[in-house]
Amino acid sequence: MAVEPLFGTRAQRAFIITIAVQAIVVVTMVALTFGMVRADAGTTFTNLGFKTLPCYLALFILAEIFELIMAFDALRLRNIIQLMGIVLFHGALIVFSALQVHETHVAIYNCQSCVTDPNHLWDKVQRFLIVAPCIVAASWFFLLFWIKQLYAEFGWVIFHVVGANPKFKSMYQFYQIFICLLKFDFFCFVGVTMQLLIVVLSKDSAEFGVTIAAIPVVLLLLAGCARAVKHEVKWLMTISLSLMVPAMSYFLYKLDRFYAPSTEDQYISTRATLTVFTVVAFLLLLASLAIGIKCFRDFDKGLHESKAHGQSYTPVKMQVIDAFRMGGMSERQASYFPGGAPLQQQISIE
Template sequence: MAIEPVLGTRSQRAFMGTILLQGIVVLVMVSITFRFVAEHVDLTEPRYKTLPCYLALFILAEIFEVLMAFDALRLRNVIQLVGILAFQLALLVMSILQIHETRAALVTAPGASGSANFLGGSGPGTLWRKVLPFLIVSPIVVGISEFIMLFFVRHLYYEFGWAIFHVVGANPAAKTMYQFYQIMICLLKFDFFCFTGVTMQLLIVVLSTNSAEFGLTIAAIPIVLVLLAGCGLAVQREIKSLMTVSLVIMLAAEAYFVYKLIRFYEPDSEGQYVTTRATLTVFTIVALLLMFTTFVVGLRCFTDFDKGLLSSKLHGQFYRPVNSSLMDDLFGGATHGKTSYNAGSQLEPRISIE
């Protein structure tokens, strides 16, 4: 029996459908919040810039998650599916933080209520109370989606597991090397999102166009994007010189994130970050940790160059029919004889899960 096409099984469709439905609901809630606030305040004022940034971040996050999910299903990449679950948790944290930061932007007179305090109060009859229900819906939807996605990722693991088990044949060392390669590629994708998220917040919310910091942020964009693309190419094609340069630039990128963290809390600059500091801090710390992890895994992948893995990275591996009792031993009998990786089923010749 042939390997199912992308979205060819119920678990794949349900996983993708959950992400799409979540994205629609969350973006509707964020858009309603944005519209209500835009009707009453000038969003170009520094205090209120957190709202357009809030909308932009969630648009970026939901589009990124949909693309990552489709990519993971297309490549049958279980590691990337697990990464999406971690990303979903980060999205939950971000949606909770946005409640705090929106309140910091809108509320200048805590406890005040009524139409006289509509713009600055936090009590009944104020703008804050008007948008609060829509802000609360987002983390609830994201949290529920996380549990649903976790259930279907478990099914997808069984669905993809046997094919992934045979990507590089029966050599345990080769399997370990290929797993590190998969992790590296997955980390690079999430590095892209975190860097883009931090940069977008800085450019939209904080920085003045005539400041030196604005110029530094703009200059960092192409450097980091070239770094991520170059590193991905180097680790896939085992180009040692390009991998060396990428790892060195990665250290410089980590220094950049440390510099930004310090700027958020320095006395001469902390005022401009007041309404977005929580989200910026979380994004920057996550980006820093991801970049450091990418550097460490990159070193590990570098040591695996020229050890016979290049063909598997570029073209995948051939498969053999398998015995169902062995599959039951490995996967706890969870296949139930319903997947395309059953006993005696001839898999199609080649599959790449990069």
């Protein structure tokens, strides 16, 4: 028999469908909220306090697209660690969607003069805002159920890539964790940057220019780090890991700006979400640095070939050799059994 290809099993199909369906429902709820507030506010919708709503919509679209791509990538590579990362990311989406109920409430009541009746508008959009975290939470439990089945289906893939050596298995798992962390670093950085550019920063401010300039630097850092660890390029890995320290310092600096008396007013409309994103981004970078150092220490220990080519996973064919159908086997094949004759069913992996 053959191992099922991509989307060849019910668990794989159900996992990706669950993410896709909840993405459509949640983005629809957020878009309806955005549309209702925009229609009620009219030309005053450009007020600074309302900027949190288009930012909220943009972040959710980004998050759902990112999660869908990550899920497809994890299923394609049979990557259990990335699937676990998706579950944690989905849990963070529950928190984010719940925070937006409070943030939208603040936006509407801080701009009471911009809407016809803030109480009536809040009553209209509240139900849609509450549906979002409920749907995300419900789908999270379904994902846990399907991942349990996917774990059983994909659990032997590391053996296929690195063999039975437990030391190689451990090193490869740290490599997978590091690559997964880099992907989530990318999302958190884009999330923080998007909120700053849409909601907070003035285009004429120096901080706006610094934030724009930081985008290509951080993206090159993450891409360079991924390439360095995959191909074991020591000088590039050293530079990439070193740059993570100032990147973490930048997030701590921004966190201080959110609550400093001189600057807190400009962040008030989206401070809760920005704080969560910034803290998570800092912790992810810290974890990336620690795991990256571990991966760096594993360079030149025989794992390069597995990292360079192991991700290009192709389903392994398995054959059941029936003890009662061995009559047509060649002499060479039969010699693998005691006495040259089969005693029981055997499974071979080609």
